[in-house]
Amino acid sequence: MFQGSDKNRKIIDKAGKVYAFICGALLIIITVTIFYFISVKGLSTFLIDKKSIKEFLFTTLWKPDRENSLGGPAIGSLQFILGSVFVSVFAIIISAPIGISSAIFMVEIAQKIGRKLLQPAIEIFVGIPSVVYGWIGLTVLVPFISKHFGGLGFSLLAGILVLTIMILPTITSVSADTIKALPWEIREASYALGATRWQTIRRVILPAATPGILTAIVLGLARAFGEALAVQMVIGNRPVLPLSFLQPMSTITSVITMDMANTVAGSVWNDALWSLALLLLLISLGFIIILKLVGRRRIY
Amino acid sequence: MLKSRTMKLFLAIMMLVSVFAFAACGSKSSNQSNTTTPTDKNNSTQNISGSATAVGSTALQPLAEQAAKLFKQKYPNATINVQGGGSGTGLTQVSQGAADIGDSDIFAEEKAGIDAKALVDHKVAVVGFAVVVNKDVPVDNLTQDQLVKIFTGKITNWKDVGGQDQKIVVVNRPASSGTRATFKKVVLKGQDEVQGVALTEDSSGTVKKTVANTKGAISYLALSYVDDTVKALKYDGVEPTADNITSGKYPIWSYEHMYTKGEPTGVVKAFLDFMMSDEVQNGPAKKLGFININDMKVK
Numbered sequence A: 001m002f003q004g005s006d007k008n009r010k011i012i013d014k015a016g017k018v019y020a021f022i023c024g025a026l027l028i029i030i031t032v033t034i035f036y037f038i039s040v041k042g043l044s045t046f047l048i049d050k051k052s053i054k055e056f057l058f059t060t061l062w063k064p065d066r067e068n069s070l071g072g073p074a075i076g077s078l079q080f081i082l083g084s085v086f087v088s089v090f091a092i093i094i095s096a097p098i099g100i101s102s103a104i105f106m107v108e109i110a111q112k113i114g115r116k117l118l119q120p121a122i123e124i125f126v127g128i129p130s131v132v133y134g135w136i137g138l139t140v141l142v143p144f145i146s147k148h149f150g151g152l153g154f155s156l157l158a159g160i161l162v163l164t165i166m167i168l169p170t171i172t173s174v175s176a177d178t179i180k181a182l183p184w185e186i187r188e189a190s191y192a193l194g195a196t197r198w199q200t201i202r203r204v205i206l207p208a209a210t211p212g213i214l215t216a217i218v219l220g221l222a223r224a225f226g227e228a229l230a231v232q233m234v235i236g237n238r239p240v241l242p243l244s245f246l247q248p249m250s251t252i253t254s255v256i257t258m259d260m261a262n263t264v265a266g267s268v269w270n271d272a273l274w275s276l277a278l279l280l281l282l283i284s285l286g287f288i289i290i291l292k293l294v295g296r297r298r299i300y
Numbered sequence B: 001m002l003k004s005r006t007m008k009l010f011l012a013i014m015m016l017v018s019v020f021a022f023a024a025c026g027s028k029s030s031n032q033s034n035t036t037t038p039t040d041k042n043n044s045t046q047n048i049s050g051s052a053t054a055v056g057s058t059a060l061q062p063l064a065e066q067a068a069k070l071f072k073q074k075y076p077n078a079t080i081n082v083q084g085g086g087s088g089t090g091l092t093q094v095s096q097g098a099a100d101i102g103d104s105d106i107f108a109e110e111k112a113g114i115d116a117k118a119l120v121d122h123k124v125a126v127v128g129f130a131v132v133v134n135k136d137v138p139v140d141n142l143t144q145d146q147l148v149k150i151f152t153g154k155i156t157n158w159k160d161v162g163g164q165d166q167k168i169v170v171v172n173r174p175a176s177s178g179t180r181a182t183f184k185k186v187v188l189k190g191q192d193e194v195q196g197v198a199l200t201e202d203s204s205g206t207v208k209k210t211v212a213n214t215k216g217a218i219s220y221l222a223l224s225y226v227d228d229t230v231k232a233l234k235y236d237g238v239e240p241t242a243d244n245i246t247s248g249k250y251p252i253w254s255y256e257h258m259y260t261k262g263e264p265t266g267v268v269k270a271f272l273d274f275m276m277s278d279e280v281q282n283g284p285a286k287k288l289g290f291i292n293i294n295d296m297k298v299k
Helices: A006-047 A053-058 A078-109 A111-127 A130-148 A156-181 A184-192 A197-226 A229-235 A252-262 A268-296 B002-036 B061-074 B087-096 B144-151 B178-186 B204-213 B242-246 B266-276
Strands: B050-056 B078-085 B101-104 B119-133 B169-172 B217-222 B253-261
Touching (some): A006 A268, A053 A078, A078 A111, A078 A156, A078 A197, A078 A229, A078 A268, A111 A156, A130 A229, A130 B204, A156 A197, A156 A229, A184 A197, A197 A268, A252 B087, B050 B087, B061 B266, B078 B087, B087 B101, B087 B119, B101 B266, B119 B204, B119 B242, B119 B266, B178 B217, B178 B253, B204 B217
Parallel strands (some): B050 B101
Antiparallel strands (some): B101 B253, B119 B217
């Protein structure tokens, strides 16, 4: 096609390079813009509305629509922050062992079943939209909890269980990829020393895969922290501290999604929601940094 | 050397891209201002053309969308873009001039931070609300006083209002929601609900599901959402029906508003007139559970 036209090929080469550069630059611009936008909006609570960061982070009175005559807006968000932390940490505590075990089963123990059954099943999980998880939670899980554990059903527990299922595919597939990527020689070496399969998994595979598995866990945690819709539907959205597994409570994301659309831009209420969004962004940024640090320690 | 060259190229591209972005923004906004002014000089209603955007209330969105579709059939050269986003977004966008019409569930005056004086209110439909309870609750009627006590946390058991010995579970809408604002204004007369006791659910669909699933639950829903999975109560002995609302016997209802910044002209005005026509009011509005605004005998 390009016979004898070295010049043509060079032009196409150049065009490709330029195109790739533009795409990369665009990505950087978008990221920077989003950061800038959320920071400006989120910081105006403190810079323009003169609210204290201490009140925002460490108190629990959330009345952003309170009249000035009654003491003005109160934006204490500790209960939402703790709610988000609890719901995602407990979801990780349940789903990490299940996910890692499934990954080991898939790769090390029953490759055929893993490839033909488990992996497709997990991939289906990824494709289900979160509103469906929320709706199933609302229809099945909430009445179940209310009937067998007491309370209203709308609870921290319901949020944890819905999230557990939602982050399971992330943890499983990332762990499985890590284990799969380990060089075959280390298994052979272990078996050559007379180790059993269990010993090999326990003493060789798992330690070698640790950085990747930690990456999987952090990824799962980040996803759990940012998930909004499904959690909002089953958690009850009561602005209180999460003191019991069976009590309704709120998370950062559930507060943002519930009120953001109906508040007026520039009001203290709206600004406070942006501050929550900024906090969420900073926390995910923290997760990404941890991810990078953990990933760097990779042995193989 | 190479590095600095790539760096330069990179910077140049960044600059180019941002110039393009600005140019795109500029041309877009100038486009918009062109299209909102009518292009027909003789102002005959048959020749309405141009486009306008309506943003805001998700409660009004389905009606606005269907009306826009009918409008397009009538005036093929006119386009109304309808978007959701919530009442707050609608009011903000129309105040800033970013949208031509701001859809809202509540009066602009009631929304803090909005300069209501710059906006013109067009009431386009009426929504009725019913107090709904779980089907297991034997109570059929609640007075305003009883509702105030329930929602402010003074009554917490159904036996105090004629039901069986069962805890009342209050299901609220988010504090910013227009439905809740209406309920608070009409029924609670502005009194504050107790904090941290009620469940809060975001959408009418979720509220209905929650009330249907939760024993002893009470909430409020737009009439269009009420079906046989929940039980609608009489309010002070009056049933929540369209007739009782238009005749003024049943007070829990609110207007749906379409705000414009200043008096509407051209395609926006034509669309707002069209919203008030029987074609919309007795057509999609009625079908979606809104009440014909021209039937209202009370204000």
